Amino acid sequence: MRRFDQIYQLPFLPHLFPINCYLVDEGADLTLVDTGMSFCTKGILKAIKRLKKPLTRILLTHAHVDHVGSLDAVKAAFPQACVYISTRDAKLLAGDLSLEAPEDQTEIKGGTIQVETKPDKLLTAGDHVGSLTAYLAPGHTPGSMAFYQASSQSLLAGDAFVVQGGLAVAGDKRWRFPFSAAATWSLSTAIKSAERLNQLPIQYLMVGHGKVIQRANRQMDTAISRAKKR
Numbered sequence: 042m043r044r045f046d047q048i049y050q051l052p053f054l055p056h057l058f059p060i061n062c063y064l065v066d067e068g069a070d071l072t073l074v075d076t077g078m079s080f081c082t083k084g085i086l087k088a089i090k091r092l093k094k095p096l097t098r099i100l101l102t103h104a105h106v107d108h109v110g111s112l113d114a115v116k117a118a119f120p121q122a123c124v125y126i127s128t129r130d131a132k133l134l135a136g137d138l139s140l141e142a143p144e145d146q147t148e149i150k151g152g153t154i155q156v157e158t159k160p161d162k163l164l165t166a167g168d169h170v171g172s173l174t175a176y177l178a179p180g181h182t183p184g185s186m187a188f189y190q191a192s193s194q195s196l197l198a199g200d201a202f203v204v205q206g207g208l209a210v211a212g213d214k215r216w217r218f219p220f221s222a223a224a225t226w227s228l229s230t231a232i233k234s235a236e237r238l239n240q241l242p243i244q245y246l247m248v249g250h251g252k253v254i255q256r257a258n259r260q261m262d263t264a265i266s267r268a269k270k271r
Contacts, residue, residue: 042088045245045253046193047172051088053081058220059205059250060107063197064088065190067171072098073122074173074188074197075249078110085111086118095119098170101126101160102178102199103185104133105224106152108249116158125170127177128163129184144183144227151182151224173197178238180231181211181224187238194244196257200225201234204251208260210235210268221250228268235265 042064043050049064062085065072071094076085089096096119101109104126116122126134129141134156138149164186168175173188181200188197200211206218212228225231239261246257254260 042091043253045247046195048190048193048195048197048245048247049088049092050247050253051077051081051084053077053084061247061249061251063247064092065171065173066092066094070095070097072096072100072171072173073115074100075102075108075199076111076115078107079114080110082111082114085115089119096122098122099124100170100173100188101130101134102187102197102201102249103127103182104130104153105182105200106154108199109134109156110154112156112158123161124158125162125164126160127175127184127186128165129179130182130186131160131163131184133182133184134160141183145230147227149182149226151226176238178234180227180234181221182226183230185211185234189241194242195247196238196241196243196245197247198238198249200249201231201238202246202248202261202264204246204248204254206251208251208254208264210264213264213268213271218250228271232265232268235261235268239265
């Protein structure tokens with residue numbers, strides 16, 4: 042468990058296929074951002090127990106299996122926890138891979154699974170959940186979201202960016218870690234989302250795959266420029 046201000050990174054398989062979940066300490070309780078794969082359950086529950094605070098919120102950046110794989114198990118352990126996902130990716134969570142009219146009409150990629158847990162609240166841009174503000178960040182999936190904590194200038198970006206193999210915008214393939222790009226729905230949409238997110242002052246960039254990057258804006262700008270050239 043790695044602490045950055047009041048946010049804890051829970052890294053799994055960091056040298057093979059890094060998957061990160063995050064616990065946000067809200068003072069009286071905790072918010073979990075993403076649930077990883079099913080094998081992450083034990084580590085998530087152990088981290089919550091170590092912090093000695095109740096889990097009351099589960100936020101999902103998007104509906105891919107490596108971000109919702111432990112959802113049912115964590116929800117069973119904390120049935121009072123409220124589950125949040127974007128209105129758009131709630132369709133993916135329910136197994137609906139159809140595209141909507143205004144969207145880039147390319148295949149939605151990446152692994153999905155059926156889960157029993159239903160979201161309690163559907164998020165739109167600007168919603169506040171604890172200390173976090175929700176931002177739409179489509180590209181990796183049509184309904185991807187990122188969450189920003191203004192007090193620490195931390196961006197929990199999900200797969201809008203990937204750090205493993207070199208910082209990149211979702212869909213911009215890096216040969217050392219090609220998996221995120223292979224699972225991305227729309228690179229052009231991801232670039233637009235990355236540009237919007239980079240307007241925020243970001244002290245900590247926290248992604249689904251890779252290490253936390255500090256003072257990230259300049260590096261994000263470089264990654265966006267590289268993606269545009271591709």
